[in-house]
Amino acid sequence: MAALDGLPPLRDVIRRHELDARKALGQNFLLDLNLTQKVARTAGSLEGVTVFEVGPGPGGLTRAILALGAKKVIAVERDARCLPALAEVAEHYPGRLEVIEGDALKTDFEALVPEGPVKIIANLPYNVGTQLLVNWLLPKAWPPFWQSLTLMFQKEVGQRIVAHEDDDHYGRLGVLCGWRTDAHMAFDVPPQAFTPPPKVTSTVVHLVPKANPLPCSAERLERVTQAAFGQRRKMLRQSLKSLGGEALLVKADIDPARRAETLSVEEFVRLANSL
Ligand code: SAM
Numbered sequence: 001m002a003a004l005d006g007l008p009p010l011r012d013v014i015r016r017h018e019l020d021a022r023k024a025l026g027q028n029f030l031l032d033l034n035l036t037q038k039v040a041r042t043a044g045s046l047e048g049v050t051v052f053e054v055g056p057g058p059g060g061l062t063r064a065i066l067a068l069g070a071k072k073v074i075a076v077e078r079d080a081r082c083l084p085a086l087a088e089v090a091e092h093y094p095g096r097l098e099v100i101e102g103d104a105l106k107t108d109f110e111a112l113v114p115e116g117p118v119k120i121i122a123n124l125p126y127n128v129g130t131q132l133l134v135n136w137l138l139p140k141a142w143p144p145f146w147q148s149l150t151l152m153f154q155k156e157v158g159q160r161i162v163a164h165e166d167d168d169h170y171g172r173l174g175v176l177c178g179w180r181t182d183a184h185m186a187f188d189v190p191p192q193a194f195t196p197p198p199k200v201t202s203t204v205v206h207l208v209p210k211a212n213p214l215p216c217s218a219e220r221l222e223r224v225t226q227a228a229f230g231q232r233r234k235m236l237r238q239s240l241k242s243l244g245g246e247a248l249l250v251k252a253d254i255d256p257a258r259r260a261e262t263l264s265v266e267e268f269v270r271l272a273n274s275l
Pocket of ligand 1: 025026027028029030031054055056057058059060061062076077078079082102103104105123124125126128
């Protein structure tokens, strides 16, 4: 049966182009176009929006984004084997899909920003997903070039992204995301939805930049969270010793006997600003 967008079913695309999934590239493909539409819809309206996608693979999510009306998709894919399949999608949507062959970790996304709004949507390769997210969260200027990030991660990473203080998953990633964005988990996706199925459940996370995050240097915030969570069971006077220990904590008006996981984002910002 042909798919709703008139393009061939993804199973056929994969067979025809011999796109057997490669583990080293984090290839777990989504073949159900209802599910890829659900992921794309999580990003909200795509009318007039340019979408940056990482890892389009055989193009399932890309097709959903285009069918939902994105003005354009700029997709970065490392695996050259996927390019002919993506060229078929590009032909079906003339002028609306640009594929860049390359490593997303080395791609200067800001340099690709066109006129008009940009959203990022991706089913990320698990081995580079967290690093890409951190890169998108760390630009000096804020708000960033993107209006939202809608990203598929392993569920455990999703839980770390949205975690708050006193939560088991709270750590450096939760502080960074909580400082600059409002993040929530939209829905889980079970392993069997992917080809091949990964070992664990996945989740779609949606992040929107805060208009006015608390003023702070990202580099200082990284330094305090790295030290504090590096020894998360210890009291902060101990774990922050190399950064000033008790004196730093007193300056930031934080009890030196507390532990990293009990500090709110606002308190971490206070610590960073007291360095
Ligand atoms: N978007 C497709 C889907 O949802 O079915 C594929 C998702 S698959 C989880 C991850 C994709 O990212 C693969 O196509 C893989 O080749 C690609 N990839 C892996 N590492 C990459 C990198 N460093 N830069 C760009 N793409 C990468």
